[in-house]
Amino acid sequence: MIAFKLAYRNLMGAGLRTFLIVFILSVSYVLIIFMNGLYQGWNHHARADMIDWEVGQGQFWQEQYDPYDPFTYADAHAPVPPEIKTAAEQGRVAPILLSQATIYPEGRIQSIKLKGIAVQQDVLSVPTDKLVAEDHIIPALAGTRMAKSARLEEGDYLLVRWRDVNGTFDAAEVKITGIFSSPVPAVDAGQIWIPLDQMQEMLQMPGEATLIVSGKGVELPGKIPGWEFRDHDFLFAELEAMIKTKSTGGSILYLILLALALLAVFDTQVLSIFRRQREIGTYISMGMTRRQVVGLFTVEGTMHAILALALAAVYGIPLLLWFAKTGLGMPEGTDSFGLASAERILPYYSAAVITGTILLIMITTTIVSYMPARKISKMNPTEAIRGKIQ
Amino acid sequence: MKKTGIALSIICATALQGIVLAQPSGKEILDRIDRNMSSETRYFKSTMIIHGARYSRTIESQSWAEGDQKAYTEYLSPAREAGTKMLKLEDQLWIYSPGTDRTIQISGHMLRQSVMGSDLSYEDMMDDPNLAGKYDAVVTGSESIGDRDTWIVEMHARVEDVAYQTRKLWVDKSRYVPLREELYARSGTLLKKTELSEIRQIENRWYPGRIVFKDMLKKGEGTEFIIEEIQFNVDIPEHLLTKAGLR
Numbered sequence: 001m002i003a004f005k006l007a008y009r010n011l012m013g014a015g016l017r018t019f020l021i022v023f024i025l026s027v028s029y030v031l032i033i034f035m036n037g038l039y040q041g042w043n044h045h046a047r048a049d050m051i052d053w054e055v056g057q058g059q060f061w062q063e064q065y066d067p068y069d070p071f072t073y074a075d076a077h078a079p080v081p082p083e084i085k086t087a088a089e090q091g092r093v094a095p096i097l098l099s100q101a102t103i104y105p106e107g108r109i110q111s112i113k114l115k116g117i118a119v120q121q122d123v124l125s126v127p128t129d130k131l132v133a134e135d136h137i138i139p140a141l142a143g144t145r146m147a148k149s150a151r152l153e154e155g156d157y158l159l160v161r162w163r164d165v166n167g168t169f170d171a172a173e174v175k176i177t178g179i180f181s182s183p184v185p186a187v188d189a190g191q192i193w194i195p196l197d198q199m200q201e202m203l204q205m206p207g208e209a210t211l212i213v214s215g216k217g218v219e220l221p222g223k224i225p226g227w228e229f230r231d232h233d234f235l236f237a238e239l240e241a242m243i244k245t246k247s248t249g250g251s252i253l254y255l256i257l258l259a260l261a262l263l264a265v266f267d268t269q270v271l272s273i274f275r276r277q278r279e280i281g282t283y284i285s286m287g288m289t290r291r292q293v294v295g296l297f298t299v300e301g302t303m304h305a306i307l308a309l310a311l312a313a314v315y316g317i318p319l320l321l322w323f324a325k326t327g328l329g330m331p332e333g334t335d336s337f338g339l340a341s342a343e344r345i346l347p348y349y350s351a352a353v354i355t356g357t358i359l360l361i362m363i364t365t366t367i368v369s370y371m372p373a374r375k376i377s378k379m380n381p382t383e384a385i386r387g388k389i390q
Numbered sequence: 391m392k393k394t395g396i397a398l399s400i401i402c403a404t405a406l407q408g409i410v411l412a413q414p415s416g417k418e419i420l421d422r423i424d425r426n427m428s429s430e431t432r433y434f435k436s437t438m439i440i441h442g443a444r445y446s447r448t449i450e451s452q453s454w455a456e457g458d459q460k461a462y463t464e465y466l467s468p469a470r471e472a473g474t475k476m477l478k479l480e481d482q483l484w485i486y487s488p489g490t491d492r493t494i495q496i497s498g499h500m501l502r503q504s505v506m507g508s509d510l511s512y513e514d515m516m517d518d519p520n521l522a523g524k525y526d527a528v529v530t531g532s533e534s535i536g537d538r539d540t541w542i543v544e545m546h547a548r549v550e551d552v553a554y555q556t557r558k559l560w561v562d563k564s565r566y567v568p569l570r571e572e573l574y575a576r577s578g579t580l581l582k583k584t585e586l587s588e589i590r591q592i593e594n595r596w597y598p599g600r601i602v603f604k605d606m607l608k609k610g611e612g613t614e615f616i617i618e619e620i621q622f623n624v625d626i627p628e629h630l631l632t633k634a635g636l637r
Binding site: 071104106107108109111159161163164166167168169170171172 | 443497503504547550551552553554555573575576577579581605607608609610
């Protein structure tokens with residue numbers, strides 16, 4: 001306890017120098033928690049958005065389907081398995097049929113993915129209720145990104161050309177009956193949604209699908225021959241890898257700040273030990289062991305981190321809570337990498353992030369405080385009292 | 391009066407019989423086109439003019455072909471395309487790009503892309519020319535194109551794996567060279583149109599000197615293909631129609 005009291009007095013005595021170090025360390029606390037909270041928030045939102053718009057509670061893929069290999073699209077289709085046909089009819093799972101197609105907006109040629117989805121599905125947030133057919137015209141939905149790139153507006157007619165199951169060309173006009181805004185580019189960019197039954201008819205693939213998205217509370221069969229189940233771990237692997245890369249890049253900023261603060265603590269410790277040799281000699285001559293004196297100086301250094309934690313709490317808690325409420329606007333084009341991103345990301349500060357940050361700063365400060373203090377254990381107390389440089 | 395009626399009937403019957411005899415069947419027309427236009431080997435130098443929405447581009451090339459299964463094309467100009475080579479071997483297509491010194495195989499969705507920005511896709515180039523084997527051809531009438539009389543031959547696919555469900559050909563009645571072709575989707579939408587003109591006699595065949603391809607769903611004036619020089623039954627160096635010939 002004496003060590004803490006002495007350390008506190010010494011730090012307060014140092015005045016401005018202590019304040020500067022404590023301030024920089026407190027900024028490190030706030031910044032590390034904020035940055036990690038931001039990435040966690042992004043991950044949290046992106047996962048929730050992807051579940052709502054793209055992946056559901058997992059997907060069954062026709063065994064030949066590979067989303068990264070368009071060569072597979074032509075052959076990746078099979079009848080919806082009888083095991084989940086009832087759930088599909090009730091809209092609790094959403095079969096999706098996928099094909100490559102070409103559109104001709106204003107006479108320009110553009111390759112797209114044509115996706116067929118059941119109108120009555122409740123699994124994904126794609127507004128399939130807007131896929132309303134009228135006068136034999138095929139209704140179609142486009143996302144805002146697709147609408148922007150092809151200059152489409154609601155009510156526009158669009159010529160689509162595709163090849164059926166035999167490779168025979170066919171073409172028809174579709175009517176854009178709805179344009180939706182989605183934070184998930186994977187359901188928007190370069191694609192158009194049409195009713196599943198019409199697409200099956202167009203492609204001459206009755207009752208077939210490329211993938212089946214599962215909804216909540218659906219009891220899925222373990223294995224379906226010809227289909228492979230993709231769970232959240234698989235479907236989110238890419239998102240997690242991308243956020244991890246971004247998080248590593250972002251950590252460089254706060255690690256530099258933390259390194260500067262720790263360097264200041266280290267320098268302060270070296271200077272203290274150099275200038276306070278007589279004090280050290282006195283402590284030892286008064287009966288303190290060398291280990292106790294080393295401990296005293298280490299606590300003094302570590303107390304920077306404790307004071308910084310208190311200061312960070314004073315201004316950091318309101319600041320971080322404000323960000324958690326208002327969020328941070330993401331720059332335009334963040335989703336151009338294909339990564340799900342809302343317009344504003346609300347940071348999510350988990351207990352693990354807060355505890356981890358406090359421990360990280362405390363431990364590193366203790367280490368950099370201890371390192372110079374080790375020199376005390378080699379000091380000769382008589383010479384230290386005389387103030388002789390050792 | 392009765393005699394006149396009988397005479398008229400005989401004249402009409404004879405005339406009709408003459409017309410029926412003169413009108414070849416769709417298959418016969420396709421065979422005659424094949425005999426007229428195909429050769430064991432051929433070499434031709436051509437200019438392709440691609441009419442875009444804002445400007446036109448001209449690409450010169452020379453090609454060697456063996457039957458309808460093997461073809462080799464080398465682009466000569468403009469400088470950006472010069473040295474690019476294309477090789478078709480049966481149902482496979484490779485492109486060599488001198489800029490990257492790489493040979494890539496065009497397959498899958500890449501086959502749907504346009505050749506050098508033209509109205510032709512790679513898969514159009516890969517299309518099997520053996521129409522008689524896949525389509526039922528019927529002569530549906532005749533029509534004049536310019537000063538030439540043509541048969542209209544309508545072809546409906548009798549097999550399932552064809553790119554176009556219906557094709558329509560306008561074939562010169564005396565020269566047996568097509569002057570126009572239209573390609574239709576299953577729904578009946580006209581997808582592509584080809585006009586062949588400047589028909590000239592080369593050796594003992596009639597051959598078009600200018601072909602205009604037009605993707606009917608796309609805006610623009612289409613792509614002109616002008617044959618500057620053509621030779622039939624030429625000797626083609628053996629290495630040219632192999633992948634090694636691309637480098």
